Amino acid sequence: MTRPSRPYRCAAMILALVAGLAVPLAAQPAAAPKAQAPVLLTSCGQSPGPASLKVFLQRQQIEFDLKETATVKDLAAKPYKTLIVVTGASLKGMGAAGVSMNDELSRVNALIAEAKKRGMIVVGAHVEGMERRAKGAAPGDNSDEMSIDAVCTKAAFLIVRKDGDEDGRFTAFQKKVPVVFYEKNRELADVLKAVFGK
Numbered sequence: 001m002t003r004p005s006r007p008y009r010c011a012a013m014i015l016a017l018v019a020g021l022a023v024p025l026a027a028q029p030a031a032a033p034k035a036q037a038p039v040l041l042t043s044c045g046q047s048p049g050p051a052s053l054k055v056f057l058q059r060q061q062i063e064f065d066l067k068e069t070a071t072v073k074d075l076a077a078k079p080y081k082t083l084i085v086v087t088g089a090s091l092k093g094m095g096a097a098g099v100s101m102n103d104e105l106s107r108v109n110a111l112i113a114e115a116k117k118r119g120m121i122v123v124g125a126h127v128e129g130m131e132r133r134a135k136g137a138a139p140g141d142n143s144d145e146m147s148i149d150a151v152c153t154k155a156a157f158l159i160v161r162k163d164g165d166e167d168g169r170f171t172a173f174q175k176k177v178p179v180v181f182y183e184k185n186r187e188l189a190d191v192l193k194a195v196f197g198k
Helices: 006-027 049-059 072-076 091-097 101-117 129-134 143-152 171-175 185-195
Strands: 039-044 064-066 082-087 121-126 157-161 179-182
Touching (some): 039 049, 039 101, 049 064, 049 082, 049 185, 072 101, 082 101, 091 101, 101 121, 101 143, 121 143, 157 185
Parallel strands (some): 039 064, 039 082, 082 121, 121 157, 157 179
16 A cells, blocks of 8 residues: 655644544633623622632722622612622521522522623622532522522623532533633632733
């Protein structure tokens, strides 16, 4: 058998490489849009997540207000550009706030709808990992998952700590929403820096 010439072999290798890359490149999610300050930060489920995110927003000197039970009225207090809703339900937190999961869902649904009307960027965040989704949940209690569905299906993009995606829960959203994953808490500073262009 005649061996192909060297130029032919090189061309064939390049074509094979391009063909191999075509599928992964096409499968890449759209880039997350940029967010702007000031930010209204809240929770869907009264978990401690927003308090953790608050620390990193402060470090990056991003102007924000944390209101755990923010309502539509709070959006009129300042010309907010971005709404960040942290997912994760805490029965203890909701008990302290005197609210139920249904109350939280109603509040957040109305808040997100109004934020979108005002042209704000809505960001969903899950920053407590798999521990938040599994911790202390009674059999049949799906409050955490309800919180995730309420926020992530309506957000412009998501910020997710990778270990909270062990079951591919957030990866599944990539078909419709860009997801920014990070591995360790300290990396959240770099994520926010990139998202806010700091």
